[in-house]
Amino acid sequence: xxELLRRHLPESVVMALVTAVLTIPIxxxxxxxxxxxxxxxxxxxxxxxxxxxxxxxxxxxAPLSQITGMVRIDxxxxxxxxxxxxRTGLLAAMIVLALIWPFVASRGAVDIATLALIxxxxxxxxxxxxxxxxxxxxxxxxFYAVGAYSYALLNQHFGxxxxxxxxxxxxxxxxxGCLLGFPVLRLRGDYLAIVTLGFGEIIRLLLNNLDELTGxxxxxxxxxxxxxxxxxxxxxxxxxxxxxxHDFFGLRYDGADTIIFLYLIALLLALFTxxxxxxxxxxxxxxxxxxxxxxxxACRSLGLNPTLIKLSAFSLGASFGGMAGAFFAARQGxxxxxxxxxxxxxxxxxxxxxxxxxxxxxxxxxxxxLTALPEVARQFDEYRMLIFGLIMVLMMIWRxxxxxxATRPRMELPQ
Amino acid sequence: xxxxxxxxxxxxxxxxxxxxIYALIAIGYTMVYGIIGMINFAHGEVYMIGAYVxxxxxxxxxxxxxxxxxxxxxxxLAVCILVTSVFGWTLERVAYRPLRGNPxxxxxxxxxxxxxxxxxxxxxxxxxxxxxxxxLVSGGWRxxxxxxxxxxxxxxxxxxxxxxxxxxxxxxxxxARSRMGRACRACAQDLDMANLLxxxxxxxxxxxxxxGAGLAAVAGVLVGLYYGLINPFIGFIAGIKAFxxxxxxxxxxxxxxxxxxxxxxxxxxxxxxxxxTEYKDVVAFLLLVFVLLFRPxxxxxxxxxxxx
Amino acid sequence: xxxxxxxxxxxxxxxxxxxVDGVGFTVERAQVFAIIGPNGAGKTTVFNCISGFYxxxxxxxxxxxQPIHNLSSHRIARLGLVRTFQNVRxxxxxxxxxxxxxxxxxxxxxxxxxxxxxxxxxxxxERQALEKASFxxxxxxxxxxxxxxxxxxxxxQQRRLEIARCMITQPSLLLLDEPAAGLNPQETRELNxxxxxxxxxxxxxxxxxxxxMSLVMGISEQILVMxxxxxxxxxxxxxxxxxxxxxxxxxxxx
Numbered sequence: 007x008x009e010l011l012r013r014h015l016p017e018s019v020v021m022a023l024v025t026a027v028l029t030i031p032i033x034x035x036x037x038x039x040x041x042x043x044x045x046x047x048x049x050x051x052x053x054x055x056x057x058x059x060x061x062x063x064x065x066x067x068a069p070l071s072q073i074t075g076m077v078r079i080d081x082x083x084x085x086x087x088x089x090x091x092x093r094t095g096l097l098a099a100m101i102v103l104a105l106i107w108p109f110v111a112s113r114g115a116v117d118i119a120t121l122a123l124i125x126x127x128x129x130x131x132x133x134x135x136x137x138x139x140x141x142x143x144x145x146x147x148x149f150y151a152v153g154a155y156s157y158a159l160l161n162q163h164f165g166x167x168x169x170x171x172x173x174x175x176x177x178x179x180x181x182x183g184c185l186l187g188f189p190v191l192r193l194r195g196d197y198l199a200i201v202t203l204g205f206g207e208i209i210r211l212l213l214n215n216l217d218e219l220t221g222x223x224x225x226x227x228x229x230x231x232x233x234x235x236x237x238x239x240x241x242x243x244x245x246x247x248x249x250x251x252h253d254f255f256g257l258r259y260d261g262a263d264t265i266i267f268l269y270l271i272a273l274l275l276a277l278f279t280x281x282x283x284x285x286x287x288x289x290x291x292x293x294x295x296x297x298x299x300x301x302x303x304a305c306r307s308l309g310l311n312p313t314l315i316k317l318s319a320f321s322l323g324a325s326f327g328g329m330a331g332a333f334f335a336a337r338q339g340x341x342x343x344x345x346x347x348x349x350x351x352x353x354x355x356x357x358x359x360x361x362x363x364x365x366x367x368x369x370x371x372x373x374x375x376l377t378a379l380p381e382v383a384r385q386f387d388e389y390r391m392l393i394f395g396l397i398m399v400l401m402m403i404w405r406x407x408x409x410x411x412a413t414r415p416r417m418e419l420p421q
Numbered sequence: 422x423x424x425x426x427x428x429x430x431x432x433x434x435x436x437x438x439x440x441x442i443y444a445l446i447a448i449g450y451t452m453v454y455g456i457i458g459m460i461n462f463a464h465g466e467v468y469m470i471g472a473y474v475x476x477x478x479x480x481x482x483x484x485x486x487x488x489x490x491x492x493x494x495x496x497x498l499a500v501c502i503l504v505t506s507v508f509g510w511t512l513e514r515v516a517y518r519p520l521r522g523n524p525x526x527x528x529x530x531x532x533x534x535x536x537x538x539x540x541x542x543x544x545x546x547x548x549x550x551x552x553x554x555x556x557l558v559s560g561g562w563r564x565x566x567x568x569x570x571x572x573x574x575x576x577x578x579x580x581x582x583x584x585x586x587x588x589x590x591x592x593x594x595x596x597a598r599s600r601m602g603r604a605c606r607a608c609a610q611d612l613d614m615a616n617l618l619x620x621x622x623x624x625x626x627x628x629x630x631x632x633g634a635g636l637a638a639v640a641g642v643l644v645g646l647y648y649g650l651i652n653p654f655i656g657f658i659a660g661i662k663a664f665x666x667x668x669x670x671x672x673x674x675x676x677x678x679x680x681x682x683x684x685x686x687x688x689x690x691x692x693x694x695x696x697x698t699e700y701k702d703v704v705a706f707l708l709l710v711f712v713l714l715f716r717p718x719x720x721x722x723x724x725x726x727x728x729x
Numbered sequence: 730x731x732x733x734x735x736x737x738x739x740x741x742x743x744x745x746x747x748x749v750d751g752v753g754f755t756v757e758r759a760q761v762f763a764i765i766g767p768n769g770a771g772k773t774t775v776f777n778c779i780s781g782f783y784x785x786x787x788x789x790x791x792x793x794x795q796p797i798h799n800l801s802s803h804r805i806a807r808l809g810l811v812r813t814f815q816n817v818r819x820x821x822x823x824x825x826x827x828x829x830x831x832x833x834x835x836x837x838x839x840x841x842x843x844x845x846x847x848x849x850x851x852x853x854x855e856r857q858a859l860e861k862a863s864f865x866x867x868x869x870x871x872x873x874x875x876x877x878x879x880x881x882x883x884x885x886q887q888r889r890l891e892i893a894r895c896m897i898t899q900p901s902l903l904l905l906d907e908p909a910a911g912l913n914p915q916e917t918r919e920l921n922x923x924x925x926x927x928x929x930x931x932x933x934x935x936x937x938x939x940x941x942m943s944l945v946m947g948i949s950e951q952i953l954v955m956x957x958x959x960x961x962x963x964x965x966x967x968x969x970x971x972x973x974x975x976x977x978x979x980x981x982x983x
Contacts, residue, residue: 027507031474032546035481039552044480142526144533189714196460196525197713200664204706207661211706215699289844290830290837290855297820297831304818307780308898309806309831318841348657352537359530371868392541398534402527403519419863419875420828 011065018064025060029053030058054069061099069373092411096367097280104273108266116269118381120337123272125373128380129357130279130366136355137364137412138283138292139319141191142199142301143350145206148186149324151213151346153331158226158341168232168336172329179328183321191316206351213343225342229335231264232271239264268337275333279326283366286322288415295319296414349391356394359401362408371410424570429728431572432694433687436649441684445640446663447670447678448592449509449514449633455609455673456629459525462532463512465660467634471505471641472651473547476554483555488714490557498584501638508539509634510627518623536657540665541655551652554645581643586610588639592632596675609673658702662689665709671722680720731794733934734760734779734810734902739798740787741774748774749958752788752952756902759928761935763945766955767978772938773815775955776906779936781805791901807835811895812904817887822879825871825890828879829862831892840941865893869923885916889923896927901978905937909944917944932979946970954978 033052038045063070103331108116128150135143153175155256160166160174190201213220220226231239237251241259249265252259286292294315335341357376361368380390401408444713446468453461478497487493490588516535520528561575596602607615616622647652666685672679685705692704712719733755741749749771756762764772778785781802790798791863797805820828830837838844838854866872869889874882879890888908895903906923909917921944927933939945946966954962954975962972969975 015775024507024511027504028511031477031504032470032543035477037547037552044483044555046484090556091969107494128649140526142529189521190710193713196529197530197668197717199526200460201660201710201713203661204709208706211699211703215697215703215716220423238690272928285845290834290839291841291844293823293827293831294834296823300530300820300822301818303602303782304814305831307806307812307814307818308894309803309811309835310831311803349537352533355530355533388545391537395534395536395541399516399531399538402523402531402534403516406523406527416824416876417830417859418824419826419859419866420527 013066014065015200016210018061020180021064024063025057026053029056034102049124052201054230083321086200093413094369100370101277102355104192108269113262113265116265119264120269120272122377123168123269123276124337125354125357125377126276126370127272127279127326127330127333128354129361129373130276130283130367131323131330132354133323133361133364133366134283134286134326135319135323136358137288137362137369139295139316140204141316141320142195143320143323144199144203144348144355145186145209146202146323146327146354147346147348147351148202148206148209149183149327150331150334150350151209151343152179152182152324153328153334154341154345155213155220155226155331156328157332157335161229168230168332172261172332175328175332176325179331180321180325182328183324184317187317187320187324188313188373191313191320203351206346206348210343210346213346219344223342223344225340225344227340229339229341231268232336232338236266239267272333272337275329279329280366280370282322288417291315292416317394356398360409362411364412364414365410368408368410368412369385372408426526427565427570427572428694431570432690434572434574434578435693436687436690437683438581438686439690440645440666440683441581442601442640442647443659443666443685444679444681444682445585445588445636445643446659447666447682448589448636448675450664450667451670451672451675451678452605452629452633453666455553456605456612457517457521457626459517459528460532460584460664461512461517461630461661462529463516463535463539463635463657463662464637466536466543467508467512468637468641468644468657468658468659468663469651469653470539470543471501471638472509472645472655473543473641474501474504474638475642475645476552476651479554479557481486493557497642498639501642502635505634505638505641506631509630509637512632512634513627518626534588536660540653540656545555547653551650554649554651556649557646563626571652577647579604581647584639588636593675595602595632661709662705665705665712667719668709668717669712670720671719673718674721677719677721684720731791732756733760733793733796734936735791736775736779736788738788738792739775739778739785739792739808741771741778741783742786747958749785751780752953752955752958752960754953754960754963756934756936756951758901759932759934760951761924761928761937761949762951763949764938764952764953765938765940765942765945765956770955771958772955773906775960776812776904776938779805780810780904791794804971806898806900809899810904811898811900811902813888813891813895813906813908815910816829816905817884817891817892819879819887821878823879824876825866825879825882826859826862828890828894829865829897830858832897833858835862835898861897865897868896869877869893887910888912888916888920892923892927896931896933900933900936902936905935907938907940909939909941917941920944921948 030053034048034050034051036047109118111119132143132146135141135146147168156175156178157168157171160171186205190198193201214223237254238248239251242250251263278313294310298310298312298315305312353420357372358369360376361370361372380387409415449464449467450461453459455591475497478500479493481662482496507522512535516531517528519529546613558580561578562572565571586688596605604615604625605628607620612622641698662685663682666681667678668681669684670679670681685708688704689701690699690709696698732755737753739749739752740747750973752775754762764775766772774783777783778798779790781797781800781804785798788871789796792805792808792810795808797808797810820831837858838851843851863872863875866875867893870891871886871890874886877889882890892905892908908959909920912920924935928935949966952964952966952969953960954969956978961974961978962969964972
């Protein structure tokens with residue numbers, strides 16, 4: 007024990023001092039401005055706490071690592087064999103729960119679940135690009151924006167309904183994906199990441215600056231909600247001769263109907279995304295993505311066109327982004343460029359990384375967890391993005407395959 | 422001189438000032454990329470932290486009653502470089518070293534995570550709103566006709582240029598002459614071989630992060646003094662632009678980073694003046710996209726042949 | 730009828746280094762042609778130029794009278810010229826049969842809709858792909874390993890799988906980069922038989938780089954000898970064996 011202390015003590019002291027340097031200028035001393043008078047406020051507590059924690063952890067790292075070595079995270083989390091066996095059962099249970107949810111949960115809970123489903127769509131869509139094809143897309147939010155603005159603008163200018171705009175949004179976002187992807191997909195992985203980030207920012211800046219078309223920073227409002235075969239969910243029909251849902255069925259108007267209806271649409275769209283991405287994995291293009299991730303040169307030597315195969319992943323992912331965007335615009339009723347910043351791309355990426363790149367089940371659970379948790383623990387709202395960032399780093403260090411690692415369906419030769 | 426050429430001159434001055442800042446940050450990207458081949462996405466945040474530390478130190482010195490501008494500047498730069506160096510060192514130690522040998526994208530995702538983390542760390546500590554920095558160096562020279570367009574060259578702009586040249590010279594001398602500098606160059610050529618030859622590559626990698634962070638801190642302090650406003654989000658956009666500068670000059674090349682920074686600064690200031698301020702960021706991003714597409718080796722970089 | 734592959738005056742320069750210079754040869758249909766030479770002679774560079782991984786800095790190459798030296802590698806592969814690599818490049822985390830399915834990608838029904846809703850023609854195309862894969866696995870003796878991960882195969886098996894993966898694309902010309910490297914004598918003999926069979930039964934021409942002289946001399950009709958990026962001799966095995974320049978290059982001055 008003495009030996010242990012003597013060996014680790016100097017290093018622990020140094021690390022505690024390093025912690026002091028890292029925390030004093032940010033947490034220890036705060037800038038305080040009052041009446042144009044800048045003063046400084048000192049608060050030693052967070053600094054002392056951080057120093058003490060780092061000091062103790064470094065000092066006792068040997069016994070600590072023994073303890074953490076015994077508690078293997080890998081053993082606590084399901085193994086990939088287990089996942090393969092119960093995958094269908096788990097998915098079915100999740101879908102059943104999702105179907106019952108709106109009829110048992112509160113209005114607020116259903117609303118949050120709708121938001122979570124948007125992130126499920128985005129997560130599954132980005133998962134095609136990042137998880138299946140191994141292309142890091144940091145500008146995924148651009149396609150989300152294209153989908154949202156497509157619906158908002160087509161509705162504003164041509165009066166098209168949500169259901170008419172949904173396929174158009176999907177196609178437009180996919181086409182944007184093709185257009186942006188085609189020239190850049192031959193770039194190496196990390197350059198591609200930065201270029202897509204650039205595209206994401208360019209699109210946001212354009213939305214912000216093309217005031218006449220997009221309304222600039224003020225955005226677009228009064229976007230109508232989806233209808234059920236022409237039946238509106240509102241107290242009164244918005245157009246002359248329009249019929250509302252409660253009038254048609256002779257019910258009393260209830261605001262909760264709208265929320266449940268939106269939730270069910272989101273669920274439908276999320277299930278559609280799940281179905282398609284699930285099929286894609288088993289199709290030739292899914293095999294080609296996997297092959298391309300493993301060895302691009304071998305693929306080329308066999309006649310596969312890498313750019314085209316990557317493009318298919320990129321634009322399919324983009325299409326789902328567009329779909330989520332159109333639904334988002336309909337749910338919010340109002341959009342502006344603020345909803346489409348890099349942070350949004352980063353959140354979706356965090357979902358994919360946390361769930362496990364390529365793992366649909368993992369991505370769904372991560373999307374639900376990362377949208378629901380901040381709502382449940384409101385007091386931690388401020389720390390939400392801090393924790394997201396931390397999760398991304400820690401996942402890369404400890405479990406780069408994600409919480410529920412991907413299990414790719416294998417094509418087998420019957421023997 | 423005609424008015425148009427005076428306006429042009431003004432844009433050149435503004436562009437070179439801005440470009441110096443980008444060049445200082447770009448060094449950090451280019452050195453790290455040159456040695457371990459990763460994009461240190463969190464580098465912009467180190468610059469942002471440098472700006473905050475600068476603000477704190479200047480305010481503290483003001484409260485202590487120190488008024489001599491050179492003393493304040495030297496002390497501020499010294500403290501900022503020290504603090505951000507510790508940030509740079511820790512960043513590499515905590516978020517990148519455990520990932521060495523993994524695919525590039527793993528390290529890049531970790532770096533993005535770190536960037537988000539640091540941005541929110543500062544936001545929680547110091548608040549999300551803009552904080553103003555007292556102008557330390559004000560005034561300047563005016564040239565041109567009394568009744569027409571006058572070119573304005575502020576003392577602050579001169580200070581930025583001089584400081585940048587000074588630090589770039591120091592860095593160049595360090596890389597060219599010192600033992601550690603030689604080790605850096607060896608590692609940039611072939612990390613594994615340098616390791617086999619007995620160079621402590623871990624130390625060299627740490628050093629590149631420390632040097633990059635130090636230069637970013639200098640840029641942070643200068644920007645704070647130049648614009649007078651900082652917030653926790655300035656690192657993101659400045660980081661991407663500095664990365665653009667590094668790519669533009671040829672990533673891995675230190676003179677390239679300087680050149681790239683200046684070119685980008687000029688491009689932005691001309692866009693602001695002749696097109697629209699709103700599109701200056703668009704131009705920077707477009708420049709990034711086009712350079713990566715058509716000349717990924719940049720202006721001064723060496724081409725690398727794909728190994729089959 | 731024109732020759733299958735015609736290469737003339739091929740040159741490749743990397744910066745200041747002329748890696749390949751003035752290489753020319755012709756491969757006829759259903760012929761086995763070998764390129765030999767000491768290490769660093771530029772043989773693999775010639776392969777990379779012909780298969781489109783490098784763009785040659787001078788000269789030209791034609792496959793069935795069609796210029797290919799300006800095409801990208803995947804287009805050349807589709808024209809019927811496929812290759813293996815010196816250090817085997819399998820999709821190691823995919824199964825053996827999946828490796829063969831990926832190779833058939835360009836011939837499958839890859840239309841999105843037919844795959845999503847499993848149209849009959851999609852099912853048929855997938856079934857045929859599996860049948861073809863099992864035919865080739867049988868051919869190279871890997872049928873029992875079909876559902877194993879390719880990376881878990883023994884080295885010799887990996888080499889055979891790589892050849893099967895090429896053959897399933899129905900090439901007219903097969904480029905083998907040191908196919909016998911790392912094989913034991915028994916496996917080398919099997920390889921010899923396989924190459925002879927491929928040519929006899931499937932009419933494919935084989936262009937190979939090889940160090941194993943017994944293999945090269947036994948199966949090749951024409952041999953090109955290279956040294957320092959330049960061709961020094963071209964002829965039948967008998968001619969090459971007695972060529973003084975070749976003897977000098979291989980044995981040094983005596």
